Amino acid sequence: FSNSYELLIELRKKELLKNKPKRWWPNFGTFEVVVGAILTQNTKWENVEKALTQWKMQNGEWRLEDIACCEPSYLAELIKPAGFYNQKSKRLITLSRNILRDFGDFESFKENVDREWLLSQKGIGFETADSILCYACGRETMVMDAYTKRLMKKHGYEFESYDEMKEWFERGVEENWDKLANFYKNDLNLCYSRYHGKIVEFMKRG
Numbered sequence: 332f333s334n335s336y337e338l339l340i341e342l343r344k345k346e347l348l349k350n351k352p353k354r355w356w357p358n359f360g361t362f363e364v365v366v367g368a369i370l371t372q373n374t375k376w377e378n379v380e381k382a383l384t385q386w387k388m389q390n391g392e393w394r395l396e397d398i399a400c401c402e403p404s405y406l407a408e409l410i411k412p413a414g415f416y417n418q419k420s421k422r423l424i425t426l427s428r429n430i431l432r433d434f435g436d437f438e439s440f441k442e443n444v445d446r447e448w449l450l451s452q453k454g455i456g457f458e459t460a461d462s463i464l465c466y467a468c469g470r471e472t473m474v475m476d477a478y479t480k481r482l483m484k485k486h487g488y489e490f491e492s493y494d495e496m497k498e499w500f501e502r503g504v505e506e507n508w509d510k511l512a513n514f515y516k517n518d519l520n521l522c523y524s525r526y527h528g529k530i531v532e533f534m535k536r537g
């Protein structure tokens with residue numbers, strides 16, 4: 332493939348997202364995605380699901396206001412399966428308090444947060460920031476990760492940086508959007524949400 336449009340066309344033939352949510356990330360558009368994006372750092376997604384479920388069994392849903400005033404050791408205990416649980420507990424509580432301080436509530440955060448604000452939060456790098464922007468906030472931005480890098484390396488592509496690889500993916504889609512728009516109902520977030528999901532599911536197949 333010579334651009335990311337051609338790579339997407341090849342991945343689409345493999346039915347990688349059969350039985351998956353439409354935008355791939357479970358509970359897309361909710362605060363749970365923000366939590367999952369932090370918890371998935373340095374662990375397998377299967378462990379994240381266990382941690383997310385343990386909180387929900389005790390507390391119903393993941394709510395911003397609950398985490399903002401949560402006892403760190405209580406949260407740490409519930410998210411243990413995700414690993415680095417004391418660090419992740421502290422960071423989730425601090426992040427939640429900063430969201431309330433700077434945006435007032437989760438809906439306003441979804442509308443108004445930007446990548447710069449996210450990157451200024453302790454424990455949030457490019458991949459976590461873009462995961463939150465794409466899958467919690469529904470923005471037209473694509474997530475890059477180790478799976479993406481490995482797939483590209485396998486096909487002879489090496490990039491200087493996270494953002495350079497991101498630009499390659501987004502440019503190929505946008506330059507060919509006329510051929511993709513109908514399929515993705517003119518919804519560029521839907522395209523990017525599914526495209527990243529396909530890459531992860533493809534690389535997990537091995």
Ligand SMILES: Cn1cnc2c(N)nc[n+](C)c21
Nearest residue numbers: 355356357371375376531535
């Ligand atoms: C939502 N999500 C984030 N990272 C994931 C992964 N590695 N594997 C599967 N899923 C569904 C994931």
